[in-house]
Amino acid sequence: MERLIINIPETKSSLVKQILKELGVVIQPEKKANTSDFREKLANVSVWSDDDLKVFEESKMAFENLKAQQW
Structure with a gap:
């Protein structure tokens, strides 16, 4: 089945809907x-403190300080 979105002038809306319904x-x-x-969902979003984010920053710094091994 295909989904189609059309904009119909208000004055012709009922006529077009009737024709389309007759066509199935x-x-x-x-x-x-x-x-x-939406407000309820937003209220359930967790808030991270600076201490929570510090772990990510430390991990990022540790990753950036890695050096490739020399063979």
């Missing part, structure tokens, strides 16, 4: 974004 097209209603869901 499934019209899905627009999904409205629920802002409270």
Whole structure:
């Protein structure tokens, strides 16, 4: 099945939907974004302190200080 998004003038919307339904097209209603869901998800995002990030910085410095072995 192919998904098609079209912009229809408001005055012709019901006519076009009726024709498409008669042709067997499934019209899905627009999904409205629920802002409270987004806020709830954002509230559950963890916050890292400077001490938490220090481990990454130390690892980065240790990696940069590695030298290739001479054969």
